[in-house]
Amino acid sequence: MDPFKNLHLDIPQTQKKRVVIIGGGFAGIQIAKGLKGHGFQVVLLDRNNYHTFQPLLYQVATAGLEPDSIAGALRQLFNNYPDFYFRMAKVTEIQPEEQKINTLIGDLYYDYLVIANGSKTNYFGNQEMFNLTFPLKQIPQALNLRSQMLQNFEQTVLTRDPLEKDKLTNFVVVGGGPTGVEVSGALGELKKHVLPKDYPDIDFNIMNLHLVDAGPRLLAGMSEKASAKALKYLDAFDVKVKLNTFVKNYDGEEVTLSDGTVIPAKTVVWAAGVKGNIIDGIPESSLERGRILVDDFSAVKGIRNMFALGDIAFMKTDRYPNGQPMLAPVAIQQGKLLARNLIRQSKNEAMKPFDYVDKGSMATVGRNKAVVDMPKFTFGGFPAWLVWMFVHLLSIIGFRNRLVVFSNWVWNYFTYDRGTRLIIRTFVRNKNYKQGESL
């Protein structure tokens, strides 16, 4: 039986211009908010009923935060918003000629379409990696990694074979971007402060943490100074970093690196890259490097009334000839600007071009350690870690979530503890949470 039979989007037809937004991420939320009270009908579509605060997913994966704390129910965000419609629906195709989208539960015409469905894990076509490694882009994936990690230690206690113990306690993180660095640092912290108390039977000297990156330095999007600091901090947490190295082969039990090293490990975190979630129907001519080519106004090249924001958008500017960085602040700023531009257009005022205001970028490497790149200088250590926490707290959606995350952090800091070491999901060893996703 077709589960979507007899379901309808049922958006009422009004005199207002209809703005359809695909994706409730950073960009989608901002444009939806910005359009409130300006005479548009706003339809927000997402496959989940919640917004995910992706920068903290690694903390869910490493038992530092509860999953609910970093997610915000989308309907709740838009309570008391007249002519706003949220629909949990998967968009299957866009028909730009007819200004129409197809979803699993029916079609919808739009006056303006805003594509803000972000990026997904890039396996670079490697089916083995897709099948056997742990990605970290969605909440269920973070919970899978948490379960896997804790189950590994439970099994280590029950295992006598030294090689098997190695496989269970070793972790290989592939990709030295912010996610890879942060998850490695958090694992280092767990090894140092948390796990030995829980597992007195395990000798944690056998636990080896590896971070592998194909490029010449970590945090390639940040300054060289930041990369060097991150490397130093990871070293302090006993994370073995291998640069200019990639994974040649993985069978679920042993990782073979390009330099010939073989690491026994049942858990490989795949944070090697992302790619755009391209929906069918967007002509090839409007794509570049797997993202949607847009002009300074976020308008999709060559297609009328269609916009793309955030990670999915490829916007070349003088300062960023290779596209804007795939970061939350870019998505947020683009979302806000497009809302204002659509309002300006409706009043026959001129639209303003996008210009990314870079307030700095940062990554944390665990307790008391982070790196912050400001436009003019770089700093690290404890001050950077405080800034990192402060900025992330302010950015989380919802006052309640901010409170809960703050309380958890204070708690974790003073107790050297992690509150959420629970294996709630079923046993999922080396099976990704696929959710209809294809490579």
Added chain:
Amino acid sequence: MDPFKNLHLDIPQTQKKRVVIIGGGFAGIQIAKGLKGHGFQVVLLDRNNYHTFQPLLYQVATAGLEPDSIAGALRQLFNNYPDFYFRMAKVTEIQPEEQKINTLIGDLYYDYLVIANGSKTNYFGNQEMFNLTFPLKQIPQALNLRSQMLQNFEQTVLTRDPLEKDKLTNFVVVGGGPTGVEVSGALGELKKHVLPKDYPDIDFNIMNLHLVDAGPRLLAGMSEKASAKALKYLDAFDVKVKLNTFVKNYDGEEVTLSDGTVIPAKTVVWAAGVKGNIIDGIPESSLERGRILVDDFSAVKGIRNMFALGDIAFMKTDRYPNGQPMLAPVAIQQGKLLARNLIRQSKNEAMKPFDYVDKGSMATVGRNKAVVDMPKFTFGGFPAWLVWMFVHLLSIIGFRNRLVVFSNWVWNYFTYDRGTRLIIRTFVRNKNYKQGESL
């Protein structure tokens, strides 16, 4: 491949007497704590790595609390406990003659065995109910119910057929004990205060809440006065209570009651009863009413060095000729006493018999409404609700959990909001989380 091959319990053999505890519930935790530092080797076995605070499961199911807040990692509870061993393992059989248990990962000899593995949902042999209804005894089950509920409302928005809308928005709760009453009250609160804001497209007059009980009154374990108050409170939350009624038939779409009423409903919560988790190997002669027959010292009748505590134990006393009530305080008191008795025995002192100190029982029916039975009198309303909250807060395991739950409750109270309206688990319509469980 057998996933348990090559796994071993690996408990070291020492001079100390070994106490093996099956189950990390209220009773199991208490006896393990009580034995600390008294010269025993303590082995705690549980199929989960966490303790579940079952009295608040219904709040997880109704989006009031995060699942992690009501669970406590068992290893964490027993940090810095010499000669304590936690093993995540399922016990398959007990061999009383040999003082041995069999688990999926090996056998273990004991000096004392403490069975404290509690109770499970009782479907009274009805396979249909097992397949199609939602139980509420474990955290994954509570999350399933939460997902189902929220998915139902998302679907209601997309549905035109009035009968289908009825099926999606109606909820039938079977069983008028504390769980049934509390979940019904919470659903009534959601209907009244929370859902209409999230789903302005739905006319919530079509949402009908039914509570069905086969007996003549609600909360049969409490006073008649408490039952009457609970009925009144449920009425105020628009819950339709049917007493002396049972479910005759359910096909996943329509509930047929014994009085002929047909209720279209895709969601039936099964809270009609529990039964003991009887492990193979306990002789029939040691069982009564599906529980393990014990004397006043929690010793299993006719078997040496074997004890049973809490829900699984059937202990007849003068005051409770039909066994102690299946309540957390009984389990806690039995666990504490048995620890002290084993210590007494080791010093050749006399053991003390169990005598349940009933400090009162209670149930909440939603915002500002609860009933409390004290040994001498009954009260309800706002004072009862405050007492209910206070007692539950104090009983939750772990200071961090107490803090998080308290913050959530304060937040929910003042905002009339529920923080965790997220559909994180996959679509599970009318499929129980089986986890190897059989009817």
